[in-house]
Amino acid sequence: MPxxxxxxxxxxxxxxxxxxxxxxxxRWPPDxxxxxxxQAGRIAPLRPPPGALRVGGFGGAAGLAAYLRxxxxxxxxxxxxxxxxxxxxxxxxxxxxAGIARLMLIRPAWRAAPGDRWTEVADMAAAAxxxxxxxxxxxxxxxxxxxxxxxxxxxxxxxxxxFQPPATPLPLAQHAEIVARxxxxxxxxxxxxxxxxxxxxxxxxxxxxTEAKLTAARAAGIRVVMVARPAAPAGExxxxxxxxxxxxxxxxxxxxxxxxxxx
Numbered sequence: 001m002p003x004x005x006x007x008x009x010x011x012x013x014x015x016x017x018x019x020x021x022x023x024x025x026x027r028w029p030p031d032x033x034x035x036x037x038x039q040a041g042r043i044a045p046l047r048p049p050p051g052a053l054r055v056g057g058f059g060g061a062a063g064l065a066a067y068l069r070x071x072x073x074x075x076x077x078x079x080x081x082x083x084x085x086x087x088x089x090x091x092x093x094x095x096x097x098a099g100i101a102r103l104m105l106i107r108p109a110w111r112a113a114p115g116d117r118w119t120e121v122a123d124m125a126a127a128a129x130x131x132x133x134x135x136x137x138x139x140x141x142x143x144x145x146x147x148x149x150x151x152x153x154x155x156x157x158x159x160x161x162x163f164q165p166p167a168t169p170l171p172l173a174q175h176a177e178i179v180a181r182x183x184x185x186x187x188x189x190x191x192x193x194x195x196x197x198x199x200x201x202x203x204x205x206x207x208x209x210t211e212a213k214l215t216a217a218r219a220a221g222i223r224v225v226m227v228a229r230p231a232a233p234a235g236e237x238x239x240x241x242x243x244x245x246x247x248x249x250x251x252x253x254x255x256x257x258x259x260x261x262x263x
């Protein structure tokens with residue numbers, strides 16, 4: 001009797017997660033790999049990832065561990081956003097409880113290049129402090145959850161870029177908002193900076209394909225306040241989809257009795 005398909009859960013919501021799902025399903029047929037992608041659902045995807053999709057939270061680490069057991073998941077790949085610290089910590093604990101293998105697919109962070117004017121800070125509170133002295137017109141690309149950190153800066157005007165229209169008014173005294181999704185070009189980012197006379201860009205160090213804003217800021221001599229990533233949980237990690245596929249291939253080669261067991 002043939003073995004049941006290897007069951008993989010991808011925690012997604014990123015470009016890398018969608019690429020991983022597509023590549024895995026192209027490489028392995030359904031009788032070898034059963035793949036589910038889970039997304040938090042805070043931002044509606046432009047297109048659903050390949051394969052089965054689950055939307056919504058799990059109810060913390062215990063809820064995720066129960067889901068892993070109920071769905072007979074053999075392994076989990078955490079391909080969430082580098083700033084999704086709570087989700088990643090919950091995934092680490094859930095996989096420990098369920099006794100299954102876990103891999104983190106973490107895109108490389110951006111690094112300052114010659115000509116950059118970066119002020120690197122530890123968190124959003126520190127970013128707000130860094131704006132107080134010399135910034136007057138600030139481009140915020142941090143996402144809506146970070147905005148309360150800047151709510152007391154009433155003498156600064158903010159341009160806020162969001163992926164979807166906000167459900168409630170933004171907690172900023174002076175601001176304008178634009179709704180747009182990547183990809184962005186250097187030319188369009190440069191035009192935006194000039195149109196709004198931006199003197200400072202605030203960004204999470206997310207890495208990935210939205211670095212056009214950093215290139216435009218460098219060319220214009222604009223200061224960048226760069227917020228460092230939260231620490232990722234301990235565990236095996238890779239930086240590319242290709243490396244994640246290699247890890248998955250190794251798991252698929254294991255005997256069915258050893259599938260996905262954490263080591």
